[in-house]
Structure formats: structure tokens, C-alpha cells
Amino acid sequence: MSLLPPLPPGRVRQSVLAPETVLSSPAEEVDPLDPDVLSLAADLLATQRSAAGCVGLAAPQVGVPLRVFSLDVTGHPRTKICHGALVLANPAVVSASRWERGREGCLSVPDLTGDVKRATRLVVHGVVPGTGAEVELATDGFEARALQHEIDHLDGLLFLDRVAGAHALHPRQTYL
């Protein structure tokens, strides 16, 4: 089942930075068949691709409080299981296990990175915008981490809410 529906041409949107309140508020469920949701998904993927090193983007990061995100960890050195480019609406974590600590950054918090514990075995349920197909995807490692990071955005959480200790926040060294 395809996780990437036929998308209209996406436009690069302006991303918002913390402490914008849209980033700390839970986002609303969407109608996955709404054409505006499909075009939002296309815009997220286009915006994500325009930012160096960005592997995922959630709608609140472009100022839209809706439960939609894009993701593509293709080619990332720490990726094992890879579903390629995907967009998902109304996602939820079905199961999560084997927690490991790793370093994360975020387009919305450009100058900091943090050590965050995430599940490395993950099953996520969601709906593909445009087709309305319900999907369940199982993944691991880096893709699992990226998915949890994006779903957190939809719940109004940043990696800053999950860092592993008082000294687990670092100035960003590079953007990749």
C-alpha cells in the first residue's frame, strides 16, 4: 500500500520557530480526503526538501495546527528500514519498544540539539491523505525516531520536552 499518494505541486511554506505557541499546542484531526489537506501534505514535503538535512516536517512547523506530517529518511546513514517519502494524517503510535538514546535536532529549534530516548521498534497507524487509505507501518531505528519526533509535534511537544537530562541539550554544530 502506497504511503505517498499522487500529490499536487507543493509550495515551500515559511517555517515557524519556537517559542511560537502553535508548536506547543495539540493539533486538530483532519479529514484526509479534504483537498486542502492533500495540498498541505504536498507543501510539507516540498518545504522539508528545501531545508538541508531535514528528514520530516509536521504541519505545526509551518504554522498549521493540523495532524499531518511528511517524512523521508531515504539515504540517511543511520536508516535501516526505510519507507521512502511519505505523508500521513491523524497518526498514532500503536506500539513502541526497545528505547535508545540518540541526538535530535529540529527545524523549529535551529540552534540546539538534544539527547532523547526513543523507541527503536515502532508501529504507527495513520491515514494517507488523498486516498484515505488506513495504513499501519512497522519500522525501526532512525525512521522510528523521526516518526516519533513528528507525532510529538502534533501533540504540541518538542524534543526539548523529552531531553534525557540537565546536560542533554547542546549547541548545534552542523545541520546534517
Add this chain to the structure above:
Amino acid sequence: MTLLAVTVLGHDRPGIIAETTGVLAELGANLEDSTMTILRGHFAMVVVAHAEVTPAEAEDALRSLSADGSLQVLVREIPYEDPLAALGSTYLLSVHGADRPGIVATVTGLVADAGGNVTDLSTRLSGELYVLLAEIDLPGTVDPEELSRDLAAVGSDLGVDVSLRVLDPDVL
């Protein structure tokens, strides 16, 4: 034997730690706990060392570091202390939001009123975004959920997000 606290603050450059600890080693001082970081581009270090020299002698020996005015070096004698026994569970307090004066004072004031002890803290200002992370020992008598609610209320007055989580012990 005295216990010395050596504080070095100022313009960062390679070699400050090597020079400071080199001088202390020549004095026969033995380093115990220390911490060093960069704060807003400034070098900041505190070393606790145990030595046979007086604070004035140590400060004098470290004069080479402070001579050109780029670093401030302060040596003080401190008493031997038994660490506070852990109160109960350790929590991580995370606060982030728009920068304004008083965030740390207000939030840590609430923690102190509850009898919580901050054991580690770091804060960062990144553009408009202010982030505070603090590890806190809470006495068993404190209801963390109640404290969490109080912190959230204070956070909402300050316009910042506050969360309080149990810190993973990470024991093998």
C-alpha cells in the same frame, strides 16, 4: 590538607584547562570534582581540588592565566561536605518559551517551596527561545502530580511550557 575551589572565568581559547590543571599538579593538588562549560562564548570552570597550599598561594601560582586580564581566577577554601542524601526520586524539569526575566526564579522558587533540591541545571538562550533543564530530587512526601500542576499554572502565567518527568535511572 585543605579543599580548594578554583574558579576560572573569561575569554575562551585552547589550553586553559591544561594550564590550570598543570599549575595545580605542580602544587601537588589532587583534583576531585570539576565542571567546565562555555556560557555565551565564555569559558567557565570550577575545580574542587585538595592540596597542601593556601588559597592565596594557589591563586598566585595561577597568576600566569589571569595576568593579561582575559581570565579571572579565584581560589577559595571550602569545607569538606558530605553530599546531601538523595531525598527520594529524581525528576527532570523542562521549561521552554519566550525569554523574559524571572522564569528561573519563579519556577525554581516553586520547587524550593515544595522542598525539592536542584542537583543539576543548565539554561540556554537561543534567539527568542529560552530553555531551562533542571534535575530535581523530590522528597517522598511531595506529590509530583500536584507539583506538576502548580508548575504548569505558573508556566502558563509566564507564557512558557513546563514539564516534570521522572528521570530514567539508566542503571545497568
